[in-house]
Amino acid sequence: MNTKILMITSAIILGIMGLGLTFLPEEISEVLGMxxxxVSLLTIQILGxxxxxxxxxNWMTxxxxxxxxxxxxxxxGNLVHFLVSSFALIKMLLHLENHIEIIVTLTIVYFILTLGFGYVFMTNPSKIAKTE
Structure with a gap:
């Protein structure tokens, strides 16, 4: 598996979410109806x-x-984050009435990243031969 693609993908997704939560906590809270x-705004910013x-x-590595x-x-670290978050998102899907499209999308993305990091955890890497 090309782990570079996995690391870049997770870095971009987490970066976008982090920027949004850090710099737009009030707007995100309003959209989600929170x-x-x-204290809740501070918690959202710390999560961001x-x-x-x-x-x-992830980007640096x-x-x-x-x-x-x-x-x-x-x-x-990545596997635990994505696995536990996937479980929380799946649990939320069973009880959610609003913003279902956001949670479904996040659940799919998190589940795919969980599978990716799970695969990387269970396998041994192989160096790609570089031609010079």
Missing amino acids: KTNQ ATYLGFAML KNNLIGGIYSRPLVI
């Missing part, structure tokens, strides 16, 4: 900062050999 106060940090980590014992903490 009641806001200073976490996503941005994870996005930067996109060229590393990933899988097997190489970069295992990076793979485990």
Whole structure:
């Protein structure tokens, strides 16, 4: 598996979500129909900062050999994030009445990334022969 594509994809998705949550917490809360106060806005912004940090980590390591014992903490962190989030999103799908299209899209994206990082975790990487 080409882990570079997986790392770039996850970095872009997490980066977009992180930027939105960090810089547009009130607007996102309004679209989702959430009641806001200073603590909820701060929590959303902190979550956005976490996503941005994870996005930067994935982006900076996109060229590393990933899988097997190489970069295992990076793979485990991503796998746990996407797996637990996938479960939470699936659980939410069963009870949600509004904004179903947003949650379905996120669930599909997170599930695909979970499968990708799960595969990378379970397999050994192979170096691609470089021709010079």
